Amino acid sequence: MKLTLRVWRQPSPQVKGKMANYHLTDVSEDMSFLEMLDVLNEQLILDGEDPIAFDHDCREGICGSCGLMINGIAHGPEQTTTCQLHMRSFSDGDTIDIEPWRSGGFPVVKDLVVDRSAFDRIISAGGFISAPTGTAPDAHATPVPKVDADAAFDAATCIGCGACVAACPNGSAMLFTAAKVTHLGLLPQGQPERDARVVRMVAQQDAEDFGGCTNIGECSAVCPKGISMETISRLNHDLLGALRANAVPTS
Ligand code: SF4
Numbered sequence: 001m002k003l004t005l006r007v008w009r010q011p012s013p014q015v016k017g018k019m020a021n022y023h024l025t026d027v028s029e030d031m032s033f034l035e036m037l038d039v040l041n042e043q044l045i046l047d048g049e050d051p052i053a054f055d056h057d058c059r060e061g062i063c064g065s066c067g068l069m070i071n072g073i074a075h076g077p078e079q080t081t082t083c084q085l086h087m088r089s090f091s092d093g094d095t096i097d098i099e100p101w102r103s104g105g106f107p108v109v110k111d112l113v114v115d116r117s118a119f120d121r122i123i124s125a126g127g128f129i130s131a132p133t134g135t136a137p138d139a140h141a142t143p144v145p146k147v148d149a150d151a152a153f154d155a156a157t158c159i160g161c162g163a164c165v166a167a168c169p170n171g172s173a174m175l176f177t178a179a180k181v182t183h184l185g186l187l188p189q190g191q192p193e194r195d196a197r198v199v200r201m202v203a204q205q206d207a208e209d210f211g212g213c214t215n216i217g218e219c220s221a222v223c224p225k226g227i228s229m230e231t232i233s234r235l236n237h238d239l240l241g242a243l244r245a246n247a248v249p250t251s
């Protein structure tokens with residue numbers, strides 16, 4: 001395939017960025033999107049130019065670091081991670097726009113790399129349990145109803161990629177926070193901190209530069225792990241309960 005790529009180039013957070021055009025002439029439909037960017041970067045290095053900075057690690061849909069806006073859609077035309085997107089999803093002659101996540105909560109570091117440490121701070125605010133773990137207990141030592149175990153597992157598949165934030169017109173991080181609150185709040189081990197967790201994680205989310213949730217649903221539509229809007233309902237249920245009980249200081 002021959003492709004025209006329009007890529008966001010921004011040398012540093014202090015410098016204004018702009019789109020730059022590149023042309024590739026021999027792209028295989030079997031390449032992943034990141035492999036296609038690797039080819040472009042090899043070409044740029046051979047030409048003595050600065051390669052495009054983009055984030056990636058596992059390249060198998062687990063780590064959540066490879067987020068890109070592709071033609072204005074978080075992770076591109078398939079509901080998967082950018083590393084699991086293949087060039088067969090595009091056509092010969094296409095022009096593809098490639099941009100970083102656009103959100104006040106995810107400032108650009110360089111080119112396509114954004115700082116997602118706001119998510120780490122939300123996790124630090126409450127995304128943990130204090131139950132002593134010790135050695136691994138027998139699987140049946142703490143009974144969990146299957147329906148709860150399944151819902152907790154589904155929520156736990158969130159990889160923290162940030163596509164939900166990038167897709168949301170409000171730049172809200174609610175789906176991410178809700179996935180973490182749901183994952184721990186449905187399990188017996190997560191009960192001691194349940195009220196404090198939801199209050200503190202939402203407070204931290206609000207302290208970051210994310211917008212509020214107005215139930216638009218773009219987040220879930222692009223989430224590569226299919227985290228559902230039901231998690232947001234669970235978060236709101238827990239948050240209202242904790243605030244009504246006035247159980248938790250918010251700082
Ligand atoms: S909820 Fe989905 S889109 Fe948001 S960070 Fe988790 S995996 Fe990514």
Ligand code: FES
Binds near residue numbers: 060062066083
């Ligand atoms: S590189 Fe890890 S999820 Fe894409």
